[in-house]
Amino acid sequence: MSEEMDSMLDMYLYENGQLLEQLELTTLQKKDEDSFDEADINEFFRVMHTIKGSSGIMMFDDIMKLAHKLEDVFFYIRESKPDNVPHLELVDKIFAVSDFFREEFDNIKEGGEPTMDSSDLIKDIDKFLSKIKKEIVSEDKELPEQEEEEAPTQFYIGAVGGETAKYYYVECYYRNDTEMVNIHAYALVNSLKEKVDEMYYTPEDIITNEETADVILDQGFRILIKAHISLDELNILLGGFDVESTNASECSKEEFEAGFDVPAPIVGSDTIDLGDLGGEDTEEAEQKEEEKKDDITPGDYVIKSKSAGKKATLAKSKKSKAPATSFISVNVNKIDQLMDLIGEIVIAESVVLQNPDLNIEGLDLTNFHKSAAQLTKFTSEMQDVIMSMRMMPLTNTFQKMNRIVFDTSRKLGKNIELKMIGETTEVDKNIIEHISDPLMHMIRNSIDHGIEEKEEREAAGKNPKGLITLEAKNEAGKVIISVSDDGGGMNPEKLFAKAKKNGIVPREKSIHDYTNKEIYQFITAPGFSTNEQVTELSGRGVGMDVVMKNLQAIGGILEIDSEYGKGSSMTLKIPLTLAIISGILLEVGNQRFVIETNSVKEFINVRQSNVVKEPDGGEYLNVRGQHYMVVRLSEKYHIDSSVESIDEGIMILTEYEERRICIFVDKLLGGQEIVVKPIPDYIKKVSGLSGCTQLGDGSIALILDIATIAG
Amino acid sequence: MAEEKDVVIAADDIELEGSAIEDAKQYMTFKSGSEYYGIELKYVNEIMGIQPITAIPEVEDYIRGLINLRGKIVPVIDVRIRFKQEPFEYNDRTCIIIVNVKNTVIGLIVETIDDVVTIKDKDIETPPSLTTTKAKDKYVYGFGKVGDEVKLLLNPEKLIRDEDMSAIDAAYEDL
Numbered sequence: 111m112s113e114e115m116d117s118m119l120d121m122y123l124y125e126n127g128q129l130l131e132q133l134e135l136t137t138l139q140k141k142d143e144d145s146f147d148e149a150d151i152n153e154f155f156r157v158m159h160t161i162k163g164s165s166g167i168m169m170f171d172d173i174m175k176l177a178h179k180l181e182d183v184f185f186y187i188r189e190s191k192p193d194n195v196p197h198l199e200l201v202d203k204i205f206a207v208s209d210f211f212r213e214e215f216d217n218i219k220e221g222g223e224p225t226m227d228s229s230d231l232i233k234d235i236d237k238f239l240s241k242i243k244k245e246i247v248s249e250d251k252e253l254p255e256q257e258e259e260e261a262p263t264q265f266y267i268g269a270v271g272g273e274t275a276k277y278y279y280v281e282c283y284y285r286n287d288t289e290m291v292n293i294h295a296y297a298l299v300n301s302l303k304e305k306v307d308e309m310y311y312t313p314e315d316i317i318t319n320e321e322t323a324d325v326i327l328d329q330g331f332r333i334l335i336k337a338h339i340s341l342d343e344l345n346i347l348l349g350g351f352d353v354e355s356t357n358a359s360e361c362s363k364e365e366f367e368a369g370f371d372v373p374a375p376i377v378g379s380d381t382i383d384l385g386d387l388g389g390e391d392t393e394e395a396e397q398k399e400e401e402k403k404d405d406i407t408p409g410d411y412v413i414k415s416k417s418a419g420k421k422a423t424l425a426k427s428k429k430s431k432a433p434a435t436s437f438i439s440v441n442v443n444k445i446d447q448l449m450d451l452i453g454e455i456v457i458a459e460s461v462v463l464q465n466p467d468l469n470i471e472g473l474d475l476t477n478f479h480k481s482a483a484q485l486t487k488f489t490s491e492m493q494d495v496i497m498s499m500r501m502m503p504l505t506n507t508f509q510k511m512n513r514i515v516f517d518t519s520r521k522l523g524k525n526i527e528l529k530m531i532g533e534t535t536e537v538d539k540n541i542i543e544h545i546s547d548p549l550m551h552m553i554r555n556s557i558d559h560g561i562e563e564k565e566e567r568e569a570a571g572k573n574p575k576g577l578i579t580l581e582a583k584n585e586a587g588k589v590i591i592s593v594s595d596d597g598g599g600m601n602p603e604k605l606f607a608k609a610k611k612n613g614i615v616p617r618e619k620s621i622h623d624y625t626n627k628e629i630y631q632f633i634t635a636p637g638f639s640t641n642e643q644v645t646e647l648s649g650r651g652v653g654m655d656v657v658m659k660n661l662q663a664i665g666g667i668l669e670i671d672s673e674y675g676k677g678s679s680m681t682l683k684i685p686l687t688l689a690i691i692s693g694i695l696l697e698v699g700n701q702r703f704v705i706e707t708n709s710v711k712e713f714i715n716v717r718q719s720n721v722v723k724e725p726d727g728g729e730y731l732n733v734r735g736q737h738y739m740v741v742r743l744s745e746k747y748h749i750d751s752s753v754e755s756i757d758e759g760i761m762i763l764t765e766y767e768e769r770r771i772c773i774f775v776d777k778l779l780g781g782q783e784i785v786v787k788p789i790p791d792y793i794k795k796v797s798g799l800s801g802c803t804q805l806g807d808g809s810i811a812l813i814l815d816i817a818t819i820a821g
Numbered sequence: 822m823a824e825e826k827d828v829v830i831a832a833d834d835i836e837l838e839g840s841a842i843e844d845a846k847q848y849m850t851f852k853s854g855s856e857y858y859g860i861e862l863k864y865v866n867e868i869m870g871i872q873p874i875t876a877i878p879e880v881e882d883y884i885r886g887l888i889n890l891r892g893k894i895v896p897v898i899d900v901r902i903r904f905k906q907e908p909f910e911y912n913d914r915t916c917i918i919i920v921n922v923k924n925t926v927i928g929l930i931v932e933t934i935d936d937v938v939t940i941k942d943k944d945i946e947t948p949p950s951l952t953t954t955k956a957k958d959k960y961v962y963g964f965g966k967v968g969d970e971v972k973l974l975l976n977p978e979k980l981i982r983d984e985d986m987s988a989i990d991a992a993y994e995d996l
Contacts, residue, residue, distance in 0.1 A: 701875070792925055
């Protein structure tokens with residue numbers, strides 16, 4: 111496949127993927143209400159229309175047909191505004207279709223061809239469509255009849271251009287969801303220009319004034335034309351510019367010259383419906399036939415769709431949409447590259463600024479230093495921006511969970527509400543990729559095992575509707591994500607018995623050897639499942655195992671807490687970012703190290719008298735009555751250090767998971783944001799080191815790992 | 822990277838020995854101790870002057886540490902120490918040859934770069950000592966004759982791996 115084709119495919123997948131996401135999001139937001147509002151339906155229609163169009167171009171027939179079918183449904187709903195569309199059924203259909211698309215997109219992404227057959231789904235939707243249509247009929251509502259003879263399917267080109275110029279008055283109406291209608295109008299004018307002798311149109315400033323779009327939508331786009339063409343020819347010219355309908359009529363020379371101040375003649379007008387020209391489906395045409403039968407006046411269409419009564423049923427709750435931020439998608443590799451590049455720039459900068467050539471006696475460098483300071487400021491700002499580019503809000507991940515709750519709870523027949531808190535919390539992109547699966551498992555677990563059946567809940571005096579809370583927050587350089595439910599909670603005794611049966615705990619241990627929290631942790635062991643029956647969703651004992659694996663990959667931990675009868679909560683604690691940490695730079699001998707700021711409790715200047723030394727060399731520091739183990743970096747790593755006496759250096763009191771140790775170093779150099787890089791695989795793992803980083807001057811510092819340093 | 826390599830190739834004496842296309846390879850030669858060594862050119866990414874090196878504690882003595890290669894962290898090993906020879910002082914003539922062996926990028930610290938030469942396969946002699954267990958010989962797979970001189974041809978894979986591999990394997994067994 112050519113490169114061009116590849117990039118087209120990428121674009122196709124990306125754009126339609128986004129559309130699907132948007133579609134699902136809107137659907138999920140409205141799933142609990144009893145109808146979609148007009149804006150939603152319009153949005154759905156647009157989404158399906160776009161997918162249909164682009165799939166057609168890519169020749170993915172099944173996708174195109176399916177999109178077309180669903181588009182029909184939305185078109186029908188939008189135009190006929192049936193009162194009793196079974197809302198949940200419609201939601202189901204939307205999901206079924208979007209799932210189909212997603213699966214196909216995945217197929218395509220993996221280099222395959224879309225092979226799935228959409229005909230069953232199409233039939234299904236057909237049934238649904240005729241169902242909602244029938245319901246209307248049964249309620250004596252007028253179902254638009256197909257009127258073949260009126261549908262203009264052919265145009266005859268009239269006698270070749272009359273000798274005398276003719277004058278025409280044209281009104282064009284656009285669908286009221288057309289975007290940038292002024293541009294459409296301009297395109298129309300542009301193409302007419304070549305064929306006509308003289309032309310005037312209103313509104314006039316269509317290309318410069320965007321507000322004219324509203325005017326055109328509201329009142330139509332009006333053109334006065336003097337040309338040597340017949341009415342039929344004109345009508346053909348007018349077609350194909352996404353015009354909903356045009357209204358062209360011959361007028362007199364006087365009327366032409368009078369311009370737009372005089373009301374245009376409507377009587378005897380020859381109305382042409384352009385719906386069929388644009389390849390729209392038959393329902394659409396029918397719909398327009400209907401409209402035409404009414405007394406057509408300019409703007410009728412718009413007014414009709416906004417008629418008060420209809421609005422009341424469809425536009426029930428017009429919630430304010432979240433303010434749209436504009437985004438572009440960039441390949442992560444490019445961002446990584448950018449990050450490497452900025453690192454190089456910083457190095458190059460220091461090479462220039464500290465160039466030995468500048469060390470000439472008596473050289474006046476005042477201006478040089480001024481400009482240098484400026485440059486330094488910009489590069490460091492740039493560094494900050496590039497680093498922040500990797501941060502993304504959790505919003506999308508959380509939204510996906512909404513879908514999981516919807517699907518799972520319906521499958522299990524449980525009524526469950528998902529509450530989301532703090533979904534805008536930002537974390538590094540890599541982390542987002544790793545937590546989606548764990549979260550999904552945790553939520554499924556909560557629904558399946560946590561939330562009880564309705565009867566049970568009622569008996570326990572709880573709200574029959576279960577509640578799952580998904581919460582994210584930042585705390586001390588970690589992102590904390592918790593999934594909690596108000597379900598039955600876990601029974602430690604039962605868990606313990608099960609763990610023993612499955613051989614997770616040694617036989618000789620009794621339940622009293624473990625705290626409740628330790629017992630809850632058993633559920634993360636591979637092969638542990640407390641559910642008596644293996645359900646479709648969970649119970650195989652693999653879920654929590656996956657959660658742990660994914661978590662460990664990003665250095666996170668899982669905490670489980672539960673109260674029997676009241677519910678459980680699982681909390682993920684993950685480092686905020688894998689790439690950037692705030693660190694404290696320190697020096698031992700001529701070697702520099704970085705310690706993560708968050709693990710530092712305090713810096714202490716100590717005197718020899720505060721240190722206790724064991725005969726075997728172990729040292730302990732007394733800090734306000736507490737003794738902490740001391741690790742001297744120079745001794746641990748055999749670095750020649752000029753600092754021997756304990757009062758010349760500085761102690762860093764660190765804490766990792768409630769374990770505190772003191773690290774003794776020569777001196778502190780300051781705090782800074784650092785980019786974490788792994789130590790190359792070639793070098794075997796060294797205890798107490800978790801990575802390395804490049805400093806501003808291009809040198810490399812090693813990052814201390816508090817968790818293993820005492821080992 | 823590629824550019825520097827190109828320069829090196831352009832400067833060598835392909836033209837002079839151009840007739841000997843059959844079964845000949847190009848080697849980058851360098852001096853370490855009193856001997857000249859050769860490493861096949863296809864492994865060489867680039868050559869750079871000595872850089873500030875960040876030492877890593879608790880690793881083999883010949884791994885001198887890490888250097889910053891335009892934002893990439895690259896480990897460097899001292900070839901002389903690797904050959905169990907006396908360490909030497911780094912100076913302006915000291916070079917780092919950046920090699921890429923099966924996607925592992927590593928810097929080799931050598932005393933001086935010598936030349937790029939073309940050695941015909943038939944001019945390579947298998948060292949008689951290959952069967953003995955003398956440590957330094959195992960990285961050398963052949964003696965390449967260039968005129969009167971003899972270059973010890975190195976197997977870069979063994980140079981950077983070998984012992985390390987066994988260390989890694991041992992580490993896995995512990996797990």
